[in-house]
Amino acid sequence: MTPLIVAVTGGSASGKSTFADALRRQLTPNDVRLIGEDEYYGNHADEPGFDPQRFNFDDVAAHDHALMSEQLRKLKAGKTIHAPLYDFLTHKRLTQTREVKPADVIIVEGIHVLADPILRDLYDFSIFVDAPADIRLARRLLRDVRERGRSVESVVTQYLRTVRPMHLAHTEPGKNEADLVVTNDAAAASPELEALSPSFDRLATPAAARIKEMLAARS
Numbered sequence: 001m002t003p004l005i006v007a008v009t010g011g012s013a014s015g016k017s018t019f020a021d022a023l024r025r026q027l028t029p030n031d032v033r034l035i036g037e038d039e040y041y042g043n044h045a046d047e048p049g050f051d052p053q054r055f056n057f058d059d060v061a062a063h064d065h066a067l068m069s070e071q072l073r074k075l076k077a078g079k080t081i082h083a084p085l086y087d088f089l090t091h092k093r094l095t096q097t098r099e100v101k102p103a104d105v106i107i108v109e110g111i112h113v114l115a116d117p118i119l120r121d122l123y124d125f126s127i128f129v130d131a132p133a134d135i136r137l138a139r140r141l142l143r144d145v146r147e148r149g150r151s152v153e154s155v156v157t158q159y160l161r162t163v164r165p166m167h168l169a170h171t172e173p174g175k176n177e178a179d180l181v182v183t184n185d186a187a188a189a190s191p192e193l194e195a196l197s198p199s200f201d202r203l204a205t206p207a208a209a210r211i212k213e214m215l216a217a218r219s
Contacts, residue, residue: 003075003102004214005122008109009174010129011167012058013139015184015200019129020109022200026208030215031103033075037110039084039098040068045091052091053154058111058166065116068108071100072122078102088148104215111167114174125214127207128178132185133164180207 008023010016017036024032040063044050056062064084071081082097113119114126137159144150175181182203 001104001218002078003104003106004124004211004218005072005076005106005108006211007113007119007123007126007178008107008129009111009114009126009171009178010184011131011133011136011171012111012163013136013143014129014131015139016109016111016129018200019127019182019184019204020107022204023127023208023211024105024107026201026204027105027211030105030212032105032107033100033103035068035072035083035100035106035108037063037068037108037113038088039086040064040110041086041091041093043092050091053158054161055091056162056166057158058162058170060112060115060170063110063112065112065119069116069118069122072106072108072119075100075102075106076122105211111171114177115170120177125207125211126174126178126180128175128181129203130175130181130183135185180210182207 006023008016008020010019020034024034041057042062042064044055044062045052067084071083074081080099080101083100085094085096085098086092087094108119108123114128120126140159140163141152141155144155145152184200184203
């Protein structure tokens with residue numbers, strides 16, 4: 001059976017990765033693969049004059065959507081791919097890759113997965129995780145400081161300089177393109193993922209039901 005490709009998008013730190021994982025759990029016992037758009041950043045650190053403090057990582061052009069669309073087509077054709085792996089400390093792709101085999105459902109998650117019409121044409125179903133800006137900023141601040149070695153000042157500066165304007169220009173319009181909009185307005189700034197899992201399980205239930213119906217119609 002041709003894999004069902006599902007897109008999950010939303011603003012940076014909206015909870016879309018956690019939502020995608022909750023969706024994967026709810027689709028059991030179907031075979032599900034997760035693919036993150038973040039792994040498809042280009043090797044921008046090799047570009048002349050690259051400055052990670054000023055580079056616009058939130059522009060659509062920062063991602064290698066050509067490679068991403070090529071690999072999604074291969075998965076749809078039943079072929080195994082070797083997805084890239086990205087290092088956020090060096091801003092380069094790793095030499096290692098991740099083998100991804102075709103599955104019943106491929107969940108593609110990222111801020112720009114609905115911003116590119118070429119990618120949009122590959123999806124069978126799309127979901128927008130809508131979260132208030134204050135929650136998204138709080139979650140991003142916690143994540144980038146704890147997991148990516150960033151300073152508070154650099155995170156806030158980047159948010160004001162590129163994250164917010166790029167969200168309004170490229171990500172927010174995806175709300176009108178999505179098949180389903182999920183509102184995540186809980187107090188989701190907690191760093192304790194265990195405390196958030198039940199709420200995300202509830203958020204994912206309607207989407208999981210729709211996808212199961214689509215899978216049943218194909219069988």
